[in-house]
Amino acid sequence: MEIESFRALLTDEGRALLAELREFTPDRELALATRLRRDHPAELVRAAFEQARLRQRARAKFGADADLMFFTPNGVEQATRRSVAEWRAARFAGLGVRRLADLCCGIGGDAIALARAGVSVLAVDRDPLTCAVAAANAAALGLAGLVEVRCADVTEVDTDGFDAVFTDPARRTARGRVFDPEAYSPPLSWALEAARRTPFGALKVAPGIPHELVPEGAEAEWVSDHGEVKEAVIWFGTGAAAPYRATVLPGGGSLSGTGDRAGAGPVGRYLYEPDGAVIRAGLVADVARSVGGRLVDPQIAYVTADELVPTPFAHAYEIGEVQPYNVKRLKALLRERGAGTVVIKKRGIAITPEELRRQLKPSGPHEVTVILSRTDDGPLMMLGQPAAM
Known part of the structure; x- marks a missing residue:
C-alpha cells in the first residue's frame, strides 16, 4: 500500500467505503468491486478492499477495535495482541510510568494500550506509512492527545526526561525471521542500552531467547495468551527478586522464580x-x-x-x-x-x-x-x- 492510497482512506469518501465493506465476504468481492468502481476511483476501491481484509484479520488480535483501526500487512502480522499490550501497559503504569518512548512502534498497538492506561507516549518508527497508520489509529480511538507519532530513526531519538523506554526491534527481513539478536533492527545490544537510559525499560525479544542472554539484574518475562506463548520481554528497573517470570493470560497470573530444578518420582493420580x-x-x-x-x-x-x-x-x-x-x-x-x-x-x-x-x-x-x-x-x-x- 502506498501512503497516498492510505491517506485517501482517511477522507469522508474512504471512510464511507470502509463502512460499506465491513462485513463483505470473498464470494461477493467481484460484484461489489464492480459496483463501487462506478462511483469511486478504482485505486480507492482497491485500497478499501485491502484495508477491509486486513481489519477482518486483525479482529483476532484487537477485537472490536479492529473495525476502527487501520493496518498494513506487516502491521497485522507483527502487532502486539491487545490482551498482551494491555498487560504490559498495566505493568508500566503500576511502576509509576507517566511518559514513555515507544521505539519501533509499528501500527501503534502498544502505544494505544499505554495511552489507555494513562501513559503519555512518544511513538517512533522510521517508515512513513507505518507512522501514518499509527497516528490514524490513535486518532480513531480518541487517544491522539496522549500519543505523539514521530517518523525517525529510533537510534537518533533523545529519551532524556522519559520515565521509560519500550523497544520492539524488527526481527524479520525480506528473507524471513532473524535469529541472531545482533541482526535485529536495531540490534539487541543497542536496545539493551536504550532500556537502561531511563528509570524503567522493556525490550521485546523472541520467546526462544536463551536464558544466558538475559542481562544481569534484568527480569525476563514470558507471556502466553490462551495457552500460546506470544512473546518474551526483558525488563529493567522493576526491582524483581527473581530473574524469570511467566505470565498467563487472560487470567493475568504471574509466577516468578530462579529456574532451578525439582526432583522426579513416580506418576501419581x-x-x-x-x-x-x-x-x-x-x-x-x-x-x-x-x-x-x-x-x-x-x-x-x-x-x-x-x-x-x-x-x-x-x-x-x-x-x-x-x-x-x-x-x-x-x-x-x-x-x-x-x-x-x-x-x-x-x-x-x-x-x-x-x-x-x-x-x-x-x-x-x-x-x-x-x-x-x-x-x-x-x-x-x-x-x-x-x-x-
Missing part, C-alpha cells in the same frame, strides 16, 4: 502440563512445588502429584492408567474404553500424534487423553481425562 510460558521461563520446578508434586522425569516438563491443587500455570489431568509405552497394548486399552476421540500429548518420545493416531485407529463414543513421556525407566503411557479445577 494427577499429571500437570505446565503452560508454555512457564516452560520457556524454566519455572516447571516452581509449579511442581506449588502443587506439592514432582517431575515425571528430570528433563521433561510434566509434573505429577497425588492431590489435585488448582493452579493457573498448568492444565491438570486425572490419570487412570500408567504403563510402559507399547502401541499394541495402548490400542487394546483404548478399545476397552470405547475411545473414538484420542487426544495425544507427548514429550521426549520420537513419534508424532498423527502417526500414532493412524496406528491406533480409534473407534467408539468416548474421548480419552493419552500422555506419553520419557522417563529414566523407559517411556510411559498414561491414560486419563482433564481434571476440573
Whole structure:
C-alpha cells in the first residue's frame, strides 16, 4: 500500500467505503468491486478492499477495535495482541510510568494500550506509512492527545526526561525471521542500552531467547495468551527478586522464580502440563512445588502429584492408567474404553500424534487423553481425562 492510497482512506469518501465493506465476504468481492468502481476511483476501491481484509484479520488480535483501526500487512502480522499490550501497559503504569518512548512502534498497538492506561507516549518508527497508520489509529480511538507519532530513526531519538523506554526491534527481513539478536533492527545490544537510559525499560525479544542472554539484574518475562506463548520481554528497573517470570493470560497470573530444578518420582493420580510460558521461563520446578508434586522425569516438563491443587500455570489431568509405552497394548486399552476421540500429548518420545493416531485407529463414543513421556525407566503411557479445577 502506498501512503497516498492510505491517506485517501482517511477522507469522508474512504471512510464511507470502509463502512460499506465491513462485513463483505470473498464470494461477493467481484460484484461489489464492480459496483463501487462506478462511483469511486478504482485505486480507492482497491485500497478499501485491502484495508477491509486486513481489519477482518486483525479482529483476532484487537477485537472490536479492529473495525476502527487501520493496518498494513506487516502491521497485522507483527502487532502486539491487545490482551498482551494491555498487560504490559498495566505493568508500566503500576511502576509509576507517566511518559514513555515507544521505539519501533509499528501500527501503534502498544502505544494505544499505554495511552489507555494513562501513559503519555512518544511513538517512533522510521517508515512513513507505518507512522501514518499509527497516528490514524490513535486518532480513531480518541487517544491522539496522549500519543505523539514521530517518523525517525529510533537510534537518533533523545529519551532524556522519559520515565521509560519500550523497544520492539524488527526481527524479520525480506528473507524471513532473524535469529541472531545482533541482526535485529536495531540490534539487541543497542536496545539493551536504550532500556537502561531511563528509570524503567522493556525490550521485546523472541520467546526462544536463551536464558544466558538475559542481562544481569534484568527480569525476563514470558507471556502466553490462551495457552500460546506470544512473546518474551526483558525488563529493567522493576526491582524483581527473581530473574524469570511467566505470565498467563487472560487470567493475568504471574509466577516468578530462579529456574532451578525439582526432583522426579513416580506418576501419581494427577499429571500437570505446565503452560508454555512457564516452560520457556524454566519455572516447571516452581509449579511442581506449588502443587506439592514432582517431575515425571528430570528433563521433561510434566509434573505429577497425588492431590489435585488448582493452579493457573498448568492444565491438570486425572490419570487412570500408567504403563510402559507399547502401541499394541495402548490400542487394546483404548478399545476397552470405547475411545473414538484420542487426544495425544507427548514429550521426549520420537513419534508424532498423527502417526500414532493412524496406528491406533480409534473407534467408539468416548474421548480419552493419552500422555506419553520419557522417563529414566523407559517411556510411559498414561491414560486419563482433564481434571476440573
